[in-house]
Amino acid sequence: MNTQDSDDEQALKQPLRAKSSSILATERLLAAKGLNATQSKGRILSPHNKYYKQWCLGAAALAMLMAVIDPIHLAFAAADGLYPYNDFWAVVEYIVMITFATDMALKFFVAYNDPKLGMVYEPKLIALNYFRFWFWVDLVTTLPIESIAIAGAGGNQGYNDEECLLLGLIRWINLARLYRVAGFFEHLDRKMVLGQVALTLLRTTSLLFFVAHCMGCLFYFIARVEGFSDNSWAGAEEIMVEAEPWERYFLSLYFSFVILTGFGDNIFYDKNAVESFFVIGYLLICVLLNAYILGSITTVMVSDDERSNTYRERVEALNAFAEQKELPETLKELMREHLELLHHTEATSDELILHRYPPTLRKKVLRHLYLDIFRKCYPFRGCKTRFLEEVIGMAHMEIFNPEVEVVLEGDVV
Structure with a gap:
């Protein structure tokens, strides 16, 4: 049994060596190296770290909130910049700047997934990757460019200065923060919340x-x-x-x-x-x-x-078949009940789910599901584990309704 487990572990490493940019492939690569997908490495955080994910969700929520507030500020508030410091809009600006500046600093200490290298934990490579594009987006949307422009135009004139109003259009640059919201919806889709x-x-x-x-x-x-x-x-x-x-x-x-x-x-x-x-x-x-x-x-x-249309078509085909062949009503009802059972279970059948995975992983899943059941079955008592695993791998699972005959009297088994 230990030899079999060792062989399986060695075989499992083969597909894990494939370099992929997907999250699941990254987690498998980390697992093959003895690391957890959420495990940090020194000062560098994993992008799958639970606390960093919560921070990212908070930053996305703040970006969504500011995407609503900024247009209102542009249209209905005076173009006052960051002065006076106790003004409501100025306080909001300070909170937002501090939050996104902190987010920028954190990104220098968060690993990233490279299509060729896998998960990169090297600080210099992380910094270079961030400087390529997203650093400049974060910098432009974090700096108070509108306030700097208003100060350069001669200070805050409020409602009476048309130039300050037009300079307020610079605030629309901040909508670039919404790229975080796209990541938020991807998170909802991936986690199937x-x-x-x-x-x-x-x-x-x-x-x-x-x-x-x-x-x-x-x-x-x-x-x-x-x-x-x-x-x-x-x-x-x-x-x-x-x-x-x-x-x-x-x-x-x-x-x-x-x-x-x-x-x-x-x-x-x-x-x-x-x-x-x-x-x-x-x-x-x-x-x-x-x-x-x-x-x-x-x-x-x-x-x-x-799926509903497929089920209806199958039922209609069954009705036509039963009418043409003059099947008894009881037999027709049994066939219809089996169709209904397939409709509710075929999406999670072993064949449909497991055919996408490599043989070694498929074997591990089948072993977990059926090995104990086969061991308790009378014809297989005392059989070796390797033999049972081969039988499980070649077997085909069928689902029946309760109180339905699985084997008829006189059938050869």
Whole structure:
């Protein structure tokens, strides 16, 4: 038995030597070297470390929150920069800067997965890999570039300085932080926290709201730059001029959703050339967004219905067969019950799941599932383990409903 285990371990190392960029392949490579996928090496953290993953999820949540707050700040708040230091927006900026600066520092001490080298723990290689691209994205989105630009333009002038308002557009660079959110949705998909339908609905709904939110804030920003003149959509609407700031946001969001869903009319769109140009771009985005959402939902629904359609086709074929061959109703019912059993179990059958894996790993799984059962079976009592493993590897598993005859009287076994 020990010899067999040793042979299996040696054989298992062969497929693990293959270099792959996937997470599972990385974990197998680490396991072959006696390391855990979440194990750190000196000062360098594993990207699969539990605490680092929690930190990444927190950074993604903060990036999502700031993706909502930044457009509101741009459209509805004064362009004050980081002064005064006790201002609400300044405090938020300081917290965000400290958090993402800490995240940048951590990334110099987190290993990365290289397609050729596997998991890299060398600090110099980690730094070089980070400097190639993502360091500059993190740097630009962490530095208070808007505040630096406003200070360079002559200080904070608030609502009365059109230049400071326009310089506030630099804040949109911060939306590049949302690459962390893509990793968050990949985490949800990989860990199967939600079902495929629920995850798709969450992703598309979040994208829909985010686009409508950003465009609504930009509509209000354009009207604000225009000074809420009668030549802007906001200035032409009395309810917009007299509303409170939070009411103005919801009116802007409503206006954005009206355009996004295509249920508006031209009365809102032709106030001035800037707004018309902006709406043209927005409508193009809406076309692409609607196509993406429809495609995503359709794909999920179709794939979810495939198994049900397959089952219906099998039942219809059975009914036609039973009618043509004049089968008795009891026999037809037994066949239908077996079809229903297959419908619920074939997705997790041994053949369907295990054929994707190498023979050594497949043998280990089958040994775990059936070796003890075969040992307790009367015809195989006293047989050697190696022989039983060969029988298990060649055997074919079939599932039967309760109280169904597996072997008929007189059959040769």
